[in-house]
Amino acid sequence: DQQVKQNSPSLSVxxxxxxxxxxxxxxxxxxxxxxxxxxxxxxxxxxxxISSIKDKNEDGxxxxxxxxxxxxLSLHIVPSQPGDSAVYFCAASDGAGNMLTFGGGTRLxxxx
Amino acid sequence: xxxxxxxPKHLITATGQRVTLRCSPRSGDLSVYWYQQSLDQGLQFLxxxxxxxxxxxxxxxxxxxxxxxxxxxSELNLSSLELGDSALYFCASSPVGRRDTPGETQYFGPGxxxxxx
Numbered sequence: 030d031q032q033v034k035q036n037s038p039s040l041s042v043x044x045x046x047x048x049x050x051x052x053x054x055x056x057x058x059x060x061x062x063x064x065x066x067x068x069x070x071x072x073x074x075x076x077x078x079i080s081s082i083k084d085k086n087e088d089g090x091x092x093x094x095x096x097x098x099x100x101x102l103s104l105h106i107v108p109s110q111p112g113d114s115a116v117y118f119c120a121a122s123d124g125a126g127n128m129l130t131f132g133g134g135t136r137l138x139x140x141x
Numbered sequence: 142x143x144x145x146x147x148x149p150k151h152l153i154t155a156t157g158q159r160v161t162l163r164c165s166p167r168s169g170d171l172s173v174y175w176y177q178q179s180l181d182q183g184l185q186f187l188x189x190x191x192x193x194x195x196x197x198x199x200x201x202x203x204x205x206x207x208x209x210x211x212x213x214x215s216e217l218n219l220s221s222l223e224l225g226d227s228a229l230y231f232c233a234s235s236p237v238g239r240r241d242t243p244g245e246t247q248y249f250g251p252g253x254x255x256x257x258x
Contacts, residue, residue: 075248
């Protein structure tokens, strides 16, 4: 039973445009959500997080939106750059210090 | 650089063997987590240690065990290895790991790639 799902395995975007990556979850106990970027054969790199008391968090070109009623979060990257090409994972936890449950990942390709 | 280190980077071994993967958390982090990423699966949580004590277990096989030492580094021991154990193994750390605090970020090491032949 996948509690965190990323339904798009891949996404292709033109440089300078917006990239929108989506993530859905089923466990209503999740209260902290994170996005990680990962290159092949490297560890996940933390990008941005959001707690369930917020609906938006921004950090530079990255914005995460959380819709608790829909159990849906999204990551917006504006403007997209070729260096953003990687696999993006969303993850969730149900309390500080608890394990992360990961989605299956979305491969983002930003074309110059 | 996340500040989490893992050794070795690559490991090639044979079925039936035993290996030990090592992780040093970020300075000051008390919690260490181990995750496995297989080819056909995403990142799966294995086990967590907090300040030397086991805190949580995920889908970790009985052939696998871990420990966290007084200096807070952790080791993941994999024994009676099978072909299906070939995967990337990641260690992550977080500052506190207390359940009564707001969510906290886990920072990941570069991983150990294990190949069982």
